[in-house]
Each structure stands twice: as C-alpha cells, then as structure tokens.
Amino acid sequence: MxxxxxxxxxxxxxxxxxxxxxxxxxxxxxxxxxxxxxxxxxxxxxxxxxxxxxxxxxxxxxxxxxxxxxxxxxxxxxxxxxxxxxxxxxxxxxxxxxxKSFEFVFCLLLLEKTMGITSALCKSLQEQSQEIVNAMNLFSSTKGRLEKLRKDGWFDFFASVVSFCASHAIVAPDFNAPYLEGTGRPSQQQNCVTIEHYYRVEIFYAVIDFQLMELNTRFNEKTRELLVLSSSLDPRFDFQSFDIDNICSLVEKYYPHDVSDLDDLRTELEHFEYQFSKLEEFQNLCTLSELCQEFVRTRTPFVLIES
Structure with missing residues (x-):
C-alpha cells in the first residue's frame, strides 16, 4: 500500500x-x-x-x-x-x-474491517485527558467485536471482498482449487489446502488472532483491574469517581505491606470524603500526580501517601 x-x-x-x-x-x-x-x-x-x-x-x-x-x-x-x-x-x-490482485484487495478490506473496530480504542488511549473506565469499557467491546468477527464474520466479509472485486474488474481465483505456495512447484508444497482455506485460516483468522493477542498482552486482567481501581482516586469533576471500597481493594491487593490496618485507612478515607468538597486546595485538580502533591504540600493525614 x-x-x-x-x-x-x-x-x-x-x-x-x-x-x-x-x-x-x-x-x-x-x-x-x-x-x-x-x-x-x-x-x-x-x-x-x-x-x-x-x-x-x-x-x-x-x-x-x-x-x-x-x-x-x-x-x-x-x-x-x-x-x-x-x-x-x-x-x-x-x-x-x-x-489489481485479489490478495491485495482481501488484505486491504480485512485491515479496514479490523482497524475500524480498534480505531475508537486507539483514539481513546491517545487522549491527554484519559477516562480510564471508559477506555477499559472500550477495550472490552473492542475485544468482543473482534471475537464475534472471528466466529461469525467470515462469510459476510468474504462476500464483501468478492463483491468489491467484481465491481472493480478484479479476477477472483477458484476458491476450491489447491493453494500453491512459492512458484507452484510440487517440491514447495507443504500443505494440501484450498485457496479458500488459505485466505480464511492463514490470513483472516491469523490477523484477528494477532489483534486479540496484542490486546490481551497489553491489557491483561491484572492490569485492567489495577487501572479501574486506580481510577477511584481521580480528582477530576470534584472527585466524582471517588470510591472507598475500590480504594481499599486497591491497597489490599497491590499494597498489602504499605498499609498496616485497612480499618484505619477506611476511616481516613471517610474523613477525606467528607472534607474534600470543603477544602479549596483540592478543587480543580486534574491528575493523580497533582492530588498526591497536594496531599504532601498540605500534610493531609492520608495513609495512601505513604505508598
């Protein structure tokens, strides 16, 4: 291309x-x-x-x-x-x-299809003002749509490729014919598969599987959980995302050695939840980094600062 x-x-x-x-x-x-x-x-x-x-x-x-x-x-x-x-x-x-080759058109339309599914997630992850929960929801829907495409989308996608080729005077191969590797010599043929099988398994499934593998590698279950729980500390919109249960779960799972008593932590969080709307220092904060800096500057007795 x-x-x-x-x-x-x-x-x-x-x-x-x-x-x-x-x-x-x-x-x-x-x-x-x-x-x-x-x-x-x-x-x-x-x-x-x-x-x-x-x-x-x-x-x-x-x-x-x-x-x-x-x-x-x-x-x-x-x-x-x-x-x-x-x-x-x-x-x-x-x-x-x-x-004008069928294989080029097939790959062009396949990448348009798969990248169209992942496009919204890519844009979300590139935004400076990141909504973590929304990004994780987009991750789930992106993964689900790719899995659905792999499971049920082959025949509709294949029909769209054939239709595109017909409207642009591109000759489609005989899909029941054997697929010939290399120059077509018998000595180069390793697997006796049809052309339809080659495009379905070696390209269609392979591309989708690669996308799913990348998503699972970059956003495994533990990473997603950490991001979602961390979003409870987001200070934007007057701490709208603030959630004491999620913060306690975050500490219990990822910082068990930094906080000795979860009951004390919950008590301090409840105090902070009551106070932050009245404290001018904690208004108009935009990032978790700014929140931590304000904790240190004001010497707010918040156990999480220690971790």
Whole structure:
C-alpha cells in the first residue's frame, strides 16, 4: 500500500490528475443516483501516507485508498502508457499489478474491517485527558467485536471482498482449487489446502488472532483491574469517581505491606470524603500526580501517601 501511494503521491501532476478523475466520478455517480447531494457532501480527498507511530493514520490511509481505488488504478494505468521513463513505467506497472490482485484487495478490506473496530480504542488511549473506565469499557467491546468477527464474520466479509472485486474488474481465483505456495512447484508444497482455506485460516483468522493477542498482552486482567481501581482516586469533576471500597481493594491487593490496618485507612478515607468538597486546595485538580502533591504540600493525614 505504501508503495502504491508513493508512486502516485510523489508527483503534483499525478495528484492533480487523481483529483480530476474523482470529480468526474462524483458527477457520474450523482447523475445515476448513486450519490446524494448536499452541503459538504461528496468532497474530493487525497491519498494519505501512513504515519510511523499513529495507528489511526494507517486506518485512514487504508480508507482513503479504498475510496480512491478506481481513481488510483486509472492514474497508474496512465503512467504505464505514458510514463516519461522506463523506471516510472516499471514502478507504475508493479503498483498496478499489486492493486489489481485479489490478495491485495482481501488484505486491504480485512485491515479496514479490523482497524475500524480498534480505531475508537486507539483514539481513546491517545487522549491527554484519559477516562480510564471508559477506555477499559472500550477495550472490552473492542475485544468482543473482534471475537464475534472471528466466529461469525467470515462469510459476510468474504462476500464483501468478492463483491468489491467484481465491481472493480478484479479476477477472483477458484476458491476450491489447491493453494500453491512459492512458484507452484510440487517440491514447495507443504500443505494440501484450498485457496479458500488459505485466505480464511492463514490470513483472516491469523490477523484477528494477532489483534486479540496484542490486546490481551497489553491489557491483561491484572492490569485492567489495577487501572479501574486506580481510577477511584481521580480528582477530576470534584472527585466524582471517588470510591472507598475500590480504594481499599486497591491497597489490599497491590499494597498489602504499605498499609498496616485497612480499618484505619477506611476511616481516613471517610474523613477525606467528607472534607474534600470543603477544602479549596483540592478543587480543580486534574491528575493523580497533582492530588498526591497536594496531599504532601498540605500534610493531609492520608495513609495512601505513604505508598
């Protein structure tokens, strides 16, 4: 995908050609009733390069390439026919063969599907003002949707890929035929599987399983519990998240050696719960770090400071 975008995006002339083709396509689709008109509708867009760190930038790069699939293919075909040098024509030919292959389209639509599911969680985790509980709820729904896609989503997704290929003049393979590895020589064939099995197991399931593994690794059960319990100390919105039971559970599970008596801790928490709305020093705090600094500065007798 990066190579295809680079071939088109490196030239201002090609970018301009891409925009002109989009405008023609939009007009044609409006005429036949495929697009509705309205303020702000049917705007042209450009191909987007994927960022090195922002996961969401890769998602929007995929979405734009899918939206500009026909326009990009036309620009590449024009470069093959009228490129000024052999190098340009060769780059365009390789990019055109790639974008017109069934496997490329399959992977493009699969990543759009899976990254569309994870996009909301990615955005939430990148926000400076982090709502931990909301992020953990998003984690649960993201994981659940990926698991549902793996279990029940294959046939609908596969049908969407076949439909996309049919509408863009891409030849789909015989899915019941054996899948040939490498150059197709008998000596290179290790597993006798069909093409349909290859795309379903080796790509579809593998991509989803990788996403689920990453989520489980980064947010295991203990980590999620720690984050949710810690959110009870969030001082924002006048300590709206303050929860004495959760704080005591946090201390009991993760700081058992730092607090000798949980009953004393609960008593101090109850005092603080009564006082913080009346103490100006604890108003308008935004982070747990600021809260701890205020405890130390005011010498508030709060046992958790010790840990």
């Amino acid at each position: 990066t190579s295809i975008i680079n071939v088109v995006d490196l030239s201002a002339k090609r970018v301009s050609e891409l925009k002109c083709i989009q405008e023609v396509e939009i007009v044609e689709q409006i005429v036949v009733g495929e697009l509705e008109t309205g303020k702000g509708s049917n705007q042209t867009c450009n191909l987007k390069r994927a960022g090195a760190t922002r996961w969401s930038s890769r998602y929007y790069s995929i979405k734009n390439l899918k939206k500009l699939f026909n326009s990009t293919s036309y620009v590449l075909k024009n470069m093959i026919d009228h490129g000024l040098t052999g190098k340009i024509r060769g780059q365009a030919l390789r990019a055109f063969r790639a974008i």
